[in-house]
Amino acid sequence: MAEPLYPPKPSPGDRIAVISPSSGLPELFPLPYELGLERLRTEYGLEPVEYPSTRKMGASPRERAEDIHAAFADPTVKAVIASIGGDDQITVLPHLDRELLRAHPKPFFGYSDNTNLLAYLWQCGIVGYHGASVMCELGRPGAMAPLTERSLRAALFTSGPYELHPADRYRDVDLPWDDPASLAEEPPTEPGGGWHWHRPERVVEGRSWGGELEILSWLLMTDREIARDLSAYDGCVLFLETSEELLSADAVFRILRNMGERGLLHRFPALLMGRAKAWSFTRPNDAEAKATHVREQREAVLRALDAYAPDTMAVFDVDLGHTDPQLVIPYGGTVRVDGPGRRITVTY
Template structure:
């Protein structure tokens, strides 16, 4: 059931050697113990050997001044036969500056699994444009370096996404947005407080199946009108997955972005919509968000579109790993989201 437009790279498994990339912020050098924890915990929980790309640890000043060096790291990892895959270290706000330097021919010629989220949405989108599946999921400094060890839900989500069998996504049994002081080395081994999982919410019922596309809504909007934007035809028949960042965009702003996609004709061609648990939203803001989503879909004539919300991906912990480009089926009657990873 694979979408023929997307090539699935070799999955990452125990023993894989994975390049850590600073594609946006070089903040990692401010918290070296956090990075070390991510490397160690990925080895313990996933069996991955994470190695830094040549420029990944050169600091925020250098990486800000040299976007080509960040793109060079991506190309290095893809062309290096000793590297099996790529993972983002952390997000930021200027991966879009890599667009003039990224070579889609290298991505197509050397397809490798790349995992990241937030500002990494820019790079994830370029892989999809090149016809290569990618993985919207944990970064080194977030879930891989989770305080007290990787959460079993995040580990299982990564393993399922890189597996070969179809599977149903499941809500997280617990979740947290508790703040972490990444500069407090002693706190690295102290588990954060979690609250009981609150499940998914189906905003509109129905069934829909298609290839999965999406990412961080703010970054997708940033790409709008640039050469890095996905073409309209790639959205046709897709399941769109959207998450909001810790910038906490107002619900109305998310509604305006959805209206933009309606104006482009994107919403009219979708097969389904998945919304992540919105980061740092109050219950009132969440209800406002849901009202906006239903309003815009009604305006676009898409009251028939199945919509599932409060899904555990993006800026929430623990988060799922979503294989973008894979086939996904939404079924509100069964309450399931089924993924065919490849």
């Protein structure tokens, strides 16, 4: 596969497209959305540009695809960011024009269900950015987490190496979006605990691929945006995360097992595993239940690696995906995992 293209970066003062290629939740929860837009303006100096389905619940897949096309094709727009994730972006993919996106490459920021579009851009040879959404990271209660703010700023405006660092403290418990008071208060956090390394005997540097594990499983089931020649993933760095749906350890193992059976898992010499989300409004786990969920997920990942990729190095509790603070990971860009030095460096 050809060398991936890093799209040109925006500068303060530029316009940034804000789209909802998954769910139109800005319509239902305008408070964190408006807060995120304001931070794009005041903290990053970017001017948000909205599209017909950005604040529209129930927009059709074709409508959302049209917004993606419009955002990428507009020469005055220098970057694109998702308002939030969702659960049906896979239905948008058949409506996308691959040649249009190739002709107008731009930095795209999103995660969760936006794994679909990031994987699509990967197949187009365009580097995307797994991380940051308007409603969650930019619309965070209190203030943006400093680790998130710095990572997003570097990914938006700079090129070159950026060393990641573990969060001293992190947040797992969410606050309600329909209460103005909750957006004004700093959310509670707990000790981060650092990264946990498995088989850290070597240094791996390669192009990244991955995203939310459940979304990847859907792509694999539909055989969409997966390279026909699996050797395209040889030497790449896999990164994975799980969402607030709190995927069970058994489900995590089965997805990874099936990736192994397909001949995919062993092709990645390194895995970055995002800090497991262990609390949700539907499952408000206490501290003991959260610890159990995290431990069982890690054991499930290690069991799959032992069976299908015994030489793969893994780093657990990396602050990527559904966690706060959140580090932006280039999707298709270069990631260096230095086991002996216990360092992770990405290229934005």
